[in-house]
Amino acid sequence: MTRAHSRPPSSRSGRPTIAAVAQRAGVSIATVSRVVNGVANKASAETIARVNAAIRDLDYRPESAGRTLRIGQSRLVAVLAANLANPTMAAIAATVEMALRERGLVMLLCDTHDRPELQDEYLLEMRAHRAHVTVLLGAVASPGLDAARPRGDRLLFVNRLAPGDPQAPFVGIDNKGAAVEVAEALVRRVSGPLALLHGSPWSSATGMRIEGFVERTRALGRAIIDAHIFGGTGDHLEIGYRGAEALLASAPRPAGIFCTSDLMAYGAHRRLSDAGLQVPQDVVVFGFDDNPLNDWIAPWLSSVRVPYADFGPAIADAVQALSLDHASPVRTILRHQLVQR
Amino acid sequence: MTRAHSRPPSSRSGRPTIAAVAQRAGVSIATVSRVVNGVANKASAETIARVNAAIRDLDYRPESAGRTLRIGQSRLVAVLAANLANPTMAAIAATVEMALRERGLVMLLCDTHDRPELQDEYLLEMRAHRAHVTVLLGAVASPGLDAARPRGDRLLFVNRLAPGDPQAPFVGIDNKGAAVEVAEALVRRVSGPLALLHGSPWSSATGMRIEGFVERTRALGRAIIDAHIFGGTGDHLEIGYRGAEALLASAPRPAGIFCTSDLMAYGAHRRLSDAGLQVPQDVVVFGFDDNPLNDWIAPWLSSVRVPYADFGPAIADAVQALSLDHASPVRTILRHQLVQR
DNA sequence: GCGTGCGGGGAAAACGTTTACCTAATCAAC
DNA sequence: GTTGATTAGGTAAACGTTTTCCCCGCACGC
Structure with missing residues (x-):
């Protein structure tokens, strides 16, 4: 039996944890966390450098589950698309993903096939994942949708207005x-x-x-x-x-x-x-x-x-506005263009 | 009148937790967890019924972060697609998603745009999310990919063989x-x-x-x-x-x-x-x-x-085989068909 | 001399699960 | 009647983070 130290530096899973980084840098895990999250005035330049070196050496990346659990919010942005087989939807999804990524968010994309039961199932699933915001890229009326809004889930409607609530946050064209x-x-x-x-x-x-x-x-x-x-x-x-x-x-x-x-x-x-x-x-x-x-x-x-390339940034901006200021009424109308052939 | 109990039944986030369900059903949280996960021979039929009733009443759904943290594995299956603008890829992604859903898994879809840096970034991100399996729907050679395999990340290659490793788990056509x-x-x-x-x-x-x-x-x-x-x-x-x-x-x-x-x-x-x-x-x-x-x-x-409709089930099966038996060499060749017009 | 504010950092308490142990009770077999 | 297995269920320890309190030392104004 290996008489180990007080604590092994990396968890049994084999991945480096924040504790391993702290040990290697000779600081507490609190300090590592603060460095990782860029909290100002909480670490000297020299400490920051030491921590970052340890992070690089160990190839450490914070586990999202731990953070999500603590924060009560994940970096996942759920996108519920009505129909991925439609090239326009797929194109929009692709630009959304890129724009979100630039903001440190990750897209979770699903296809509801315009079916209310599927949409409801996904709404619950995304709630379980504590999605940052749920983007409905073509919503359909459903009981779960009615239930989600009073519950406080952050929803963003794209292309189609929220069924039964024209005031809900929206991004789309005229x-x-x-x-x-x-x-x-x-x-x-x-x-x-x-x-x-x-x-x-x-x-x-x-x-x-x-x-x-x-x-x-x-x-x-x-x-x-x-x-x-x-x-x-x-x-x-x-x-x-x-x-x-x-x-x-x-x-x-x-x-x-x-x-x-x-x-x-x-x-x-x-x-x-x-x-x-x-x-x-x-x-x-x-x-x-x-x-x-x-x-x-x-x-x-x-x-x-429809300016699909503009959807990405517009949606990403709306997502951020929604998570910062819950009250702000998001409504973005993008410019369309007639193409005659 | 709310007589402050020792513990509030639902967390400050307003969501019902497993503790709230336990309290309402008059059992311990361990029992609730076992009922939710269908552990056999650990609860009487009557207890199971009571717990399920409490779950329905409270509209409880387990939070994935807690589970992921404990288990060390999430129900997310990452799919890194080379190009979502390609209707075939989008169609495959859609069928994959449906097949995974039937098996209780959730698809996390990204677009690598065939760029190695992006693919690497996503590989790390998905690792941070403790993805069940990472499916590369059109992989490209990259340093991160080379690093992921010895690290033990479970990878499944679709359409294109793993660069530099033809033996890696694969689903595709001839x-x-x-x-x-x-x-x-x-x-x-x-x-x-x-x-x-x-x-x-x-x-x-x-x-x-x-x-x-x-x-x-x-x-x-x-x-x-x-x-x-x-x-x-x-x-x-x-x-x-x-x-x-x-x-x-x-x-x-x-x-x-x-x-x-x-x-x-x-x-x-x-x-x-x-x-x-x-x-x-x-x-x-x-x-x-x-x-x-x-x-x-x-x-x-x-x-x-290419039989895009068959990809979903084939990939989902491969994903399960991969997570059950790490050693099994997954290799599925689907039947194509010449279409002359 | 004394408060006071600030930069720097640590200890420990959550967050919501699952599961390894334990304990009782029941029941079959001898 | 003692064993031994099986069922039913509870206790508490993780899992990896973030963040709230702390503490310490030092400079500053008076």
Whole structure:
């Protein structure tokens, strides 16, 4: 049996702990902690140097569980994305992650698949991890969401407003304004009735896109053919395909179509191509999001470009504002841009 | 009236703790813990029921930091993806997340952008979080990676073999075999020389794709025009575009092109379209990955379909095998499929 | 001479779990 | 009736941090 010292310098797990660093630097663990966290006026320059040397020598990095337990807050920022298969969401997630990292935070990314039960499960899980802030990248109404807000969980809504609470912290674009611009552009480019293609409008983003487009189109004296597809799997690609199919049967056939998402536009385009129609020569198609791949694979698609690169910093800033000053009403509207092809 | 007991039932943070549950159920915290974790033969059916009732009443969920600290292992599975902007990676990440969730694990997803420093930073961060396993969804050689293995970090390599250690736990497809099939298909479909379009082959996946294609094409007596683009940003779309440009200038112009990724194929297609060429009528283009959107937006593209839906379960299984039996050599080869369009 | 403030640093108490021991009681087997 | 195993449950010690009190020494103003 090894008659060990009073305390082994590194834990049984084999990792260096703060105690090991303290021992090597010849100081107390309190001092090490203060040096690591940069507490001012609590250590001489010489002590700081000694501690940092020990940290380097031992390859020490503080364990997050210990800190989280003590602080009651982790450095994890949970991002609950509605659908990772959507390239726009994935692109936003990537920029968010980078921006958070620069601020010393770590992104925890999940895919809720737009399902309320999954969203609720994740909300609880993230609470258990004492997430710094939970970012809902496309929230869906759910019981767990209703429960989370009064409980004091810090939530940030992105793209879609909080269901039932338009005042909740939000980062996104002016969906309605953008849809108005789409209507104006389509009226300018084609004649005759315009088509609107969408699924169930239960999210604020979809709702406002529809609203803006309908209002402006009517105001400009154009008829609207509403080709909504409710029910089914809710898959945007399929909605687009089936919606376009319905439109092909309508007379007169609309020469301009507004789809409430790029994915829907992809689906619609597929059906139109199958029917031998050229986009945009025979029919102009507008999507929404203008995901980063469009320039390469959908040069036929007009869309509303959301500034995905700006989302990262904007969300990271909002996250920090939210954790510093709980009362501050965060609301960031990013600038979109019409892309016509 | 609150008669201050010896201990408040819920911590100052306002959340119910295991102590609160114990008090309400009239048992010790040890018993609550055992019930929560399903330890057999340590609680009567009646006690279990009482504890569960208390848990429901208080809306209790164990805090992960406490558990992690005690166990020395968190339920986080870190996934370090090389490039989230690639729809295939995003799709794989989504299936991984779902499969892990079914096994009670949580995915922590990061984007390394194929940069060694970032990968190293994340490896350390995940170690600090005591990640269950770290999954490298496209690893890149780096000093931190070399350091992590002897240290005992549990690593799982997906798609690309571990740089410098082909024996390390791996989940992926048979890249070389797939590339052989591509060569055979192209030889069958077009005549004349074939083109190979790729970037720097520092990853095993790219390397084996090149190897398989080159070997088989030569064996079949066809010439190869190698249009590699090294340097630059390394962006696949751009590589494809510039590579196609080089091919347009070559005589004779190849009637079949193999791009080592779908993204490259997108870029190439864009350049070919600009030149007025039709795919696949004028030139057959093969990509690799066949990401889920191809059916909709790239009906011109032939590709190797990786079974992204199978990755989730396969990776989750590997993660569990790795954490149960450290010695077991994990190696899963998933079945790919040639998709010709 | 005396308070007073400040720079520098240590001891120890949490934070919320899990689990190694212990103790009783019950029950089957001899 | 004594053993020995098994079930049921409690006590208390970790796990690795941060932070609140302390203490000490020294300079400063009076």
